[in-house]
Amino acid sequence: xxxxxxxxxxxxxxxxxxxxxxxxxxxxxxxxxxxxxxxxxxxxxxxxxxxxxxxxxxxxxxxxxxxxxxxxxxxxxxxxxxxxxxxxxxxxxxxxxxxxxxxxxxxxxxxxxxxxxxxxxxxxxxxxxxxxxxxxxxxxxxxxxxxxxxxxxxxxxxxxxxxxxxxxxxxxxxxxxxxxxxxxxxxxxxxxxxxxxxxxxxxxxxxxxxxxxxxxxxxxxxxxxxxxxxxxxxxxxxxxxxxxxxxxxxxxxxxxxxxxxxxxxxxxxxxxxxxxxxxxxxxxxxxxxxxxxxxxxxxxxxxxxxxxxxxxxxxxxxxxxxxxxxxxxxxxxxxxxxxxxxxxxxxxxxxxxxxxxxxxxxxxxxxxxxxxx
Amino acid sequence: xxxxxxxxxxxxxxxxxxxxxxxxxxxxxxxxxxxxxxxxxxxxxxxxxxxxxxxxxxxxxxxxxxxxxxxxxxxxxxxxxxxxxxxxxxxxxxxxxxxxxxxxxxxxxxxxxxxxxxxxxxxxxxxxxxxxxxxxxxxxxxxxxxxxxxxxxxxxxxxxxxxxxxxxxxxxxxxxxxxxxxxxxxxxxxxxxxxxxxxxxxxxxxxxxxxxxxxxxxxxxxxxxxxxxxxxxxxxxxxxxxxxxxxxxxxxxxxxxxxxxxxxxxxxxxxxxxxxxxxxxxxxxxxxxxxxxxxxxxxxxxxxxxxxxxxxxxxxxxxxxxxxxxxxxxxxxxxxxxxxxxxxxxxxxxxxxxxxxxxxxxxxxxxxxxxxx
Numbered sequence: 001x002x003x004x005x006x007x008x009x010x011x012x013x014x015x016x017x018x019x020x021x022x023x024x025x026x027x028x029x030x031x032x033x034x035x036x037x038x039x040x041x042x043x044x045x046x047x048x049x050x051x052x053x054x055x056x057x058x059x060x061x062x063x064x065x066x067x068x069x070x071x072x073x074x075x076x077x078x079x080x081x082x083x084x085x086x087x088x089x090x091x092x093x094x095x096x097x098x099x100x101x102x103x104x105x106x107x108x109x110x111x112x113x114x115x116x117x118x119x120x121x122x123x124x125x126x127x128x129x130x131x132x133x134x135x136x137x138x139x140x141x142x143x144x145x146x147x148x149x150x151x152x153x154x155x156x157x158x159x160x161x162x163x164x165x166x167x168x169x170x171x172x173x174x175x176x177x178x179x180x181x182x183x184x185x186x187x188x189x190x191x192x193x194x195x196x197x198x199x200x201x202x203x204x205x206x207x208x209x210x211x212x213x214x215x216x217x218x219x220x221x222x223x224x225x226x227x228x229x230x231x232x233x234x235x236x237x238x239x240x241x242x243x244x245x246x247x248x249x250x251x252x253x254x255x256x257x258x259x260x261x262x263x264x265x266x267x268x269x270x271x272x273x274x275x276x277x278x279x280x281x282x283x284x285x286x287x288x289x290x291x292x293x294x295x296x297x298x299x300x301x302x303x304x305x306x307x308x309x310x311x312x313x314x315x316x317x318x319x320x321x322x323x324x325x326x327x328x329x330x331x332x333x334x335x336x337x338x339x340x341x342x343x344x345x346x347x348x349x350x351x352x353x354x355x356x357x358x359x360x361x362x363x364x365x366x367x368x369x370x371x372x373x
Numbered sequence: 374x375x376x377x378x379x380x381x382x383x384x385x386x387x388x389x390x391x392x393x394x395x396x397x398x399x400x401x402x403x404x405x406x407x408x409x410x411x412x413x414x415x416x417x418x419x420x421x422x423x424x425x426x427x428x429x430x431x432x433x434x435x436x437x438x439x440x441x442x443x444x445x446x447x448x449x450x451x452x453x454x455x456x457x458x459x460x461x462x463x464x465x466x467x468x469x470x471x472x473x474x475x476x477x478x479x480x481x482x483x484x485x486x487x488x489x490x491x492x493x494x495x496x497x498x499x500x501x502x503x504x505x506x507x508x509x510x511x512x513x514x515x516x517x518x519x520x521x522x523x524x525x526x527x528x529x530x531x532x533x534x535x536x537x538x539x540x541x542x543x544x545x546x547x548x549x550x551x552x553x554x555x556x557x558x559x560x561x562x563x564x565x566x567x568x569x570x571x572x573x574x575x576x577x578x579x580x581x582x583x584x585x586x587x588x589x590x591x592x593x594x595x596x597x598x599x600x601x602x603x604x605x606x607x608x609x610x611x612x613x614x615x616x617x618x619x620x621x622x623x624x625x626x627x628x629x630x631x632x633x634x635x636x637x638x639x640x641x642x643x644x645x646x647x648x649x650x651x652x653x654x655x656x657x658x659x660x661x662x663x664x665x666x667x668x669x670x671x672x673x674x675x676x677x678x679x680x681x682x683x684x685x686x687x688x689x690x691x692x693x694x695x696x697x698x699x700x701x702x703x704x705x706x707x708x709x710x711x712x713x714x715x716x717x718x719x720x721x722x723x724x725x726x727x728x729x730x731x732x733x734x735x736x737x738x739x740x741x742x743x744x745x746x
Contacts, residue, residue, distance in 0.1 A: 014746070177687070373388055373659070
């Protein structure tokens, strides 16, 4: 829920997650425009932020046509008037009753399967007056979940879906998570192209079998930020992280550092000249350890301070060194505010019970994300 | 708050954090007894669990004499009737008003400083009818925060504390975090011994200056689980993780795997024979990535299944391989429940909005931890 909390950034207790509302809105608009230009629908993923407010912004105010990664998110958004929600984790028997309630509650609630176990779970739970809507999860090269795009089993599973009473086949869904292993914009585009080709070929095989595929959806923030031309042949894309962006995305070419809407604000709380480091009140509870120290500046980038390195973190504090040589302590008196650009915004946002949304130095809202499963 | 939720473990949605109440109570009793045997006070740290219920158990029902790592925790425990609370992060100006309110509210609220900036913050905020109670944070070799145990500056800072009107000197406090870098029980004991010697020597130097040191406190779960004899000369210890224990502690010799009270329950949600892995509904949102894959079994230990390896995790799912060779999928049908012993219980607990407390297979309570700062 939005709770407008009057105040200014310098007054915030630290650590605190800051969201620049203008960048959030700009990132959202850019993606909306890009999808319109490509002629594909945008079904934004909610997993990075898990808030109602960012969901409204990403759906351009429609509150329709979203993806979620947990049932807690599905129920959270359904309760806030969102509809046409896709729960994008392979469905299993233990989760089918909660899904059935959502199908009944919403105009459109889609589940995803990638095995006959998923279909069996659906069959075990017939709905009165409603149909199940089922996406097939397809592995187009990422190698995590889904039926292989070139498999016979995939076609057979879809055939079983379409021949099951009370079940509608919604389409194909692939996550191009392999785009995160790219070294250049060219590689990102190549992953997007390969994923699109693989899933479109699978849809064509289904068509040869007489099975229409209403939706062909692929997604990942890198491939949707730098889309391959062939992605215009899809019906839908489903990126998520782009609403915030992060250092990892900047390294993949998805954005510039200027586009990153999220920062963790912290303060210097100790000087230790004998050890050549200072302490800040940001530990892994506030940033997460997701970069594994891959950056020359440690676990993140301290905005405006390329000379500083967040070398390590324990639960509630972090150690800051100079990137090179001796730290000039006089430049950072105890109490100095530092703002850290996170390596992985999804992981960082997940650590915070509230986000402080600002326009310039003014706090304009406090957003509270959904938690749990 | 405790909310008794009738039910049994097999009925829980996954992922879920399970706490074995009998192990929690046994771990707490063992530490209480050990401290009594050593003749030192126990001031348990709340940071691992951040719940009222485990705080009651760790304080043997007294709700007195605890350490916290955030002001949110301090306020949470103060609001639940806990007292004699030490906020064990170096105090800075931005946090002094919230601390002042806690000093007024409680019989005993102690802050910690390790620089004149901390003392200046206190001086800037005189209290009416109450005194500030101040611990000095001492670095006895860990190298993170604190005044060096052998420094002249440390003694001078204590002299400034005792000569400041309205301020009481509570004692010395050191965290022996270097015990986590030990390779054997002998090394753990050596760290405990060295820390105790260093802090006791510092107290003796203060005594030579005519300054009494009411409390001399050191802590870490490894050193307090395998204490050096010399630790009996201290007045107090302050371990925390022992209430849950975890795989890391078992590797340090603090506990056996049998003592670990916390598990993350997950279910198999997909079989991918072509890729030789299965998927579980436990990602880094449910376990954290804290082991960095240091274990032969990946990011944790799957209880009762030494043949399985949690190889990687993304936000909401994890990949499970065989430790060696090909996975025998028939042994783990989709829906199979697996229970993961976490590498770092503090990091895992921090990811969960509620803990399912069980006795055998029965859920006897749901505990909700404090979050934020």
